[in-house]
Amino acid sequence: MQLTSKGRYAVSAMVDLAKHQNTGPITLASISDRQFISLSYLEQLFRKLREANLVESVRGPGGGYTLAKEPSEISISLIMRAVNEEVQTTLCKDEDTGCHRGSRCETHNLWTALGFHIKFFLETVTIQDVCDDKNYIDTLKAVEKSLMQQ
Amino acid sequence: MQLTSKGRYAVSAMVDLAKHQNTGPITLASISDRQFISLSYLEQLFRKLREANLVESVRGPGGGYTLAKEPSEISISLIMRAVNEEVQTTLCKDEDTGCHRGSRCETHNLWTALGFHIKFFLETVTIQDVCDDKNYIDTLKAVEKSLMQQ
DNA sequence: GAAATACTTGACTATATCAGTCGGGTATAG
DNA sequence: CTATACCCGACTGATATAGTCAAGTATTTC
Numbered sequence: 001m002q003l004t005s006k007g008r009y010a011v012s013a014m015v016d017l018a019k020h021q022n023t024g025p026i027t028l029a030s031i032s033d034r035q036f037i038s039l040s041y042l043e044q045l046f047r048k049l050r051e052a053n054l055v056e057s058v059r060g061p062g063g064g065y066t067l068a069k070e071p072s073e074i075s076i077s078l079i080m081r082a083v084n085e086e087v088q089t090t091l092c093k094d095e096d097t098g099c100h101r102g103s104r105c106e107t108h109n110l111w112t113a114l115g116f117h118i119k120f121f122l123e124t125v126t127i128q129d130v131c132d133d134k135n136y137i138d139t140l141k142a143v144e145k146s147l148m149q150q
Numbered sequence: 151m152q153l154t155s156k157g158r159y160a161v162s163a164m165v166d167l168a169k170h171q172n173t174g175p176i177t178l179a180s181i182s183d184r185q186f187i188s189l190s191y192l193e194q195l196f197r198k199l200r201e202a203n204l205v206e207s208v209r210g211p212g213g214g215y216t217l218a219k220e221p222s223e224i225s226i227s228l229i230m231r232a233v234n235e236e237v238q239t240t241l242c243k244d245e246d247t248g249c250h251r252g253s254r255c256e257t258h259n260l261w262t263a264l265g266f267h268i269k270f271f272l273e274t275v276t277i278q279d280v281c282d283d284k285n286y287i288d289t290l291k292a293v294e295k296s297l298m299q300q
Numbered sequence: 301g302a303a304a305t306a307c308t309t310g311a312c313t314a315t316a317t318c319a320g321t322c323g324g325g326t327a328t329a330g
Numbered sequence: 331c332t333a334t335a336c337c338c339g340a341c342t343g344a345t346a347t348a349g350t351c352a353a354g355t356a357t358t359t360c
Contacts, residue, residue: 004347008257015256027306035255041349047308060357061305076260087153105185106165106280107158110226113286114153117271121264130256136263154318177335191320197337210328211334 007085009037010045014079015130017055018071025057025064045083052082071131077122087118157235159187160195164229165280167205168221175207175214195233202232221278230272237272239265 016031028046032039046065049055054074055065067074080086124139166181178196182189196215199205204224205215217224230236239261274289 006347008261009348011260012255012257019256025306029306038349040351043308044349050308057307058357059305059307059355060359062358063306063356065307105162106169106283107162109283109286110161110275110280111153111158113289114268114271118264118268121267125260130260133256133259136259139263156318159319175335179335188320190322193337194320200337207336208328209326209334209336212329213327213335215336 004085006045006083007080009035009041010049010079010083010085011076011127011130013037013042013045014049014054014067014074014127017065017067018127018131021066025062025066027064030064048083049079052078054078054082067127070128072126072128074127075123076125076127076130077119079127080122087115087122153237154235156195156233157230159185159191160199160229160233160235161226161277161280163187163192163195164199164204164217164224164277167215167217168277168281171216175212175216177214180214198233199229202228204228204232217277221281222276224277225273226275226277226280227269227272229277237265237268239268 012035013031016035017026020026020030028039028042031037032042046055046057050057050065053068056068057063057065121139124142125134125136129136129139162185163181166185167176170176170180178189178192181187182192196205196207200207200215203218206218207213207215271289275284275286279286279289
């Protein structure tokens with residue numbers, strides 16, 4: 001069970017963008033250099049990020065990408081979803097009727113709880129937090145708190 | 151990003167075993183019937199579970215598998231690790247020196263925090279909890295408590 | 301307007317892993 | 331001795347990741 005590199009790459013690139021965009025649009029080539037991600041692969045990722053309205057592009061010389069929102073408004077979850085890296089802990093198509101072959105499996109609640117856990121965390125942390133190299137203990141506390149109100 | 155079925159299958163099979171083993175060893179064939187997992191695939195999984203000392207086998211007629219420990223002593227994490235489904239949120243080989251190409255990446259703390267979060271949850275929940283169809287809020291409280299002590 | 305820059309797009313590939321199968325084994329109860 | 335049920339290695343198809351390649355289009359600058 002491995003959270004793959006695709007989402008990590010996308011987050012790293014977005015953090016890089018947040019840190020450098022104060023001087024105008026940032027080229028993928030420079031992100032590629034700093035983050036050790038191939039240019040072609042970045043192009044693929046940024047196509048999806050643009051389609052998800054997380055970044056804006058400027059073409060031509062002096063062009064590049066900028067964030068479409070404030071860093072504090074972009075959660076890790078948004079980025080992961082944009083590149084099709086949504087976390088999925090269950091395969092149940094229909095949340096209400098059950099898991100497989102019509103009978104709700106005994107482990108359903110376990111995986112749902114884990115899914116909530118991860119989802120809340122990724123929704124709570126933003127690009128801004130990562131830029132600040134925030135200590136995530138506070139975030140985790142907030143996550144637990146919101147979970148307990150379920 | 152998907153937590154694959156392998157770990158889910160292993161956990162489902164172990165829970166099934168815990169629920170039925172009071173009448174002696176349980177055959178994989180019966181688990182296969184109840185959990186809709188192919189017999190051959192179960193054999194593959196149980197080989198690993200046995201090598202991890204989570205189950206014991208009895209050969210011959212009337213044989214089958216039993217849990218090697220109390221259900222309350224078997225965490226989900228142990229099962230996941232046994233079938234090579236350890237959760238991995240980072241690819242950093244060396245935790246101390248950094249992430250890639252010698253420089254600690256800016257997202258390191260993010261993924262480490264997420265990994266810790268998941269790991270702790272899976273270590274806290276046991277087969278017994280799943281059998282009881284426990285409400286995992288208590289578990290989350292325990293997670294929060296331990297996090298605050300960090 | 302030519303040239304350079306940099307994004308845009310579609311198609312392609314190699315590798316790995318998962319999920320599952322198959323064919324043979326070996327131990328043991330009755 | 332035979333049926334049961336675990337044991338083991340090898341194999342396969344499908345899928346997804348990670349990454350490449352080749353051709354575009356838009357824009358700025360000289």
